[in-house]
Amino acid sequence: MTATNSPTGGATPQAAAGVPVKKTSLARVAAASSIGTTIEWYDFFIYGTAAALVFPTLFFPEQSAASATLSSFATFAVAFFARPVGAAVFGHFGDRIGRKRTLVWTLMIMGVATVFIGLLPGYETGAFGAFENGIGIVAPTLLVLCRFFQGFAVGGEWAGATLLTAEYAPEGKRGLMAMWPQLGVAFAFFLSSGTFLIFALVAGNNAGPDSAFMQYGWRIPFLLSAVLVLIGLWIRVSVEETPVFKQDRELASKDTAPATLPFADAIRFQWKEILIAGGALTSLFSLFYMGTSFLTNYATATLGHSRPFVLGMGMVAALVFGLAIALSAMYSDRIGRKKVIGTSVGLAIVWSLVVFPILDTGSTGAFALGLLVTLIIFGIAYGPAGALLPELFQARYRYTGAGLGYNLAGILGGALPPLAAAAMVAAGNTLGVGIMLSLLSAMSMMCVLAMTESSKNTVTGELAENDAVLATEVP
Template identity: 60%
Template sequence: MSTIDLPSAGHEPGVPPRGTDAQSGGSSLRKVGAASLLGTTIEYYDFFVYGTAAALVFPTVFFPDVSPAMGTLASFATFGVAFFARPVGSILFGHFGDIIGRKRTLVWTLLIMGLSTVFIGFLPGYDSGAFGLFENGIGFWGPVLLVAMRFLQGLALGGEWAGATLLTAEYAPPQQRGRMAVYPQLGPACAFFLASGTFFVVSLTVGDTSDTFINYGWRFPFIASLLLVIVGLWIRLSVQETPVFKEHQRTRSTTSAREKLPFAAAIRSQWRQILIAGLAMSTVFTMFYTGSAFMTSYGSTTLGYSRTMILGCGMIAAVVLGFVTAAAAIYSDRVGRKKVIAAAYAGTVVWSLILYPLVDTGSPIAFLIAVVVTLSVYGVANGPAGALLPEMFESRFRYTGAGLSYNLGGIFGGAIPPLIAASIIANHGSIWVGVLLSAISAISLLCVLALPETKDNDLNDKDLNSKVTEKAGHR
């Protein structure tokens, strides 16, 4: 794959000259989109195979000496570790992304994610080995190493999302950042389809309830990540640095213009926007992990559905999610990011109260509808988020600010609610899980309404922070 043509000097910063592929939406933008889409698909695939395994097999493999309910709770506790690691990753990789560039940082996030995922595939369980190694397991060290690898996954994904969205947003022509930002936002849909599909094929091959699936079968989706990482590295290495970052490098040549600690600058300049945006993004995470990992666990343990049926529903929902995400992101270029995201959250407030009574009917069709709608409202909100957050921050700390905002939402909506929900399911009625989700959605709705509209912001504007603050003050 050839490298991407950068805009030449002498034109408006960040806006490719007329007649180039980037300006006309030709091959260069398609390559940038492909690099971003494939990279986030691989990263999220690695992240989601863990979530699927956490729901289907980890309680048995790594927590065999506790009750099924406590095993599920412990499994989702390891699942949640990554969400606490994600803000750390956004700060760490955001620092390097804002200092040395988007592209080089994204190569490292891909390597760390891929290698930690492959390692999980070879990890012996609590009292069972892996491929003939450690036949009696490694006891307590199994869960410990699992948590360590999960932390590395979260660390890598915390640095991945912002870099991937900046890769597209900083190449996008004016008024088309929503359309370009759809590429990284499609990564979760593609990854969820691949993760569900891989487990689906393995389950059909080795049997839905056989010991082979528990002992060996679940490992293959993790090990297969190695092939995806090789492809992802090839794609990422073929892409040049973004024109906006190139311009930023030129303008920060003086010592006074250099930002030694982008994290400190982001907190000092826009800490309110980071916090509000983090709360606004919490429902994005809550609805995705409710529709994917948590519903997978609920359908398997509480409702007693087969693995193949649950995974098949996930694959169907992932296809719908992809179309909904694309439509919402593109539409946000016309009406603005806030309106689209706010509409999704308003719908989520109501849908959350309907969700569990619907699935508790015991109908497989109702379960399919529940997963599809839950992921669809997530897609409507997540599609425009790929443009909204990069548009909020200045170039000197954009990687850090956008990543930190998004990944704070991961703690508020992705780490804590699944643990609370698992406890509620074990001790109370499932309707209260819906009440919890509805309350989180209402908070996110208020927060997104408090944010300024960003679709007309200039990503090269040195006074972006003051403009954001001014817009917020005029609301």
């Protein structure tokens, strides 16, 4: 069952809750979703940057350069398989106890896992002088475990942050409001690239295993995460639960039907929406993680560009694709989510085939062009995605359904392509990487064409009443 269409779009927060909302509420919601998501993704991205620049040497020193890179990105991929688990677990609690309390837990888990990574001894070299001879195979094992918890937390974070904004959004402004958690990704990429750039310059640009950067400089961005998490927790605790969730719980409390699991209901009633959303956003993920993590390694290890240049370009690219996210999200309120996302996917089909021939010319200008265009195309689709997924699902399992669709796309587009690309590049087959990305985008285009326009769906008022009716249909 799909969400109910409304000719007027989403209701105002006041109408949804039946009580007045303070004028500052929307500003607080935007800040909480954006800042919290920035912190979560900052933690996620510094891992991707370290996986490209540090972990092959630190945790897999006995392997060849190509094998070590492949192993490093395999640990990066672990999080994508943990994300659906996090989406199911946190989705359950988000749909039962509330968006706000669940988001506090996702932030705490991510922060603890990230700080632990910063303290891990290496395979042969310890952390901060401890374990001087390293801890051998235990080191990459602990790295994988921490990475799993990072993915577990992010799996529950995104859906909750977008629901927080979408369920507060005034009429006709859901794309604008849902833009704020999406922008957190751009902020995070800027911060992670900038932090690594600063410490790479301070600690030295020597890429050898005995350099200051490899010994301790890379750890500082991970440890700084603790400060950011405390700030994020303070902001999130100050935000009220969404009026839509309060209304839905009030209706559920009056319902005499047996309680059901949000996960089971999402699969039972809206499995098509989960699959279509996951497929449609696969292109988005494949471009993004190739651009933010894989190309960082490819530019330094294969193309020979300096680490400061690559990280500096990452900061510039973050600003550009943040602008693309904002413009596309706002524009989707006018012409619809489907058209905007379809435009991105169409561009991706073509761009994927030419990006590596451009990069392989070896010039710094070519790398800048390749990175910027890749992330602009990503931003065009990512902006509307924050409003799209909440609009597709019923209120009583919206957190679960949106999380499952989003993280399915993460596996298809974010986990597998970087692994396959690393193997192809090691074999000298960069053309194969472009073909793979283009085929993924073609698959996404088919899902976009099968998708119904969601911008006029309501996420408040009538939808909550429909949920109460739907609950009586569940045996």
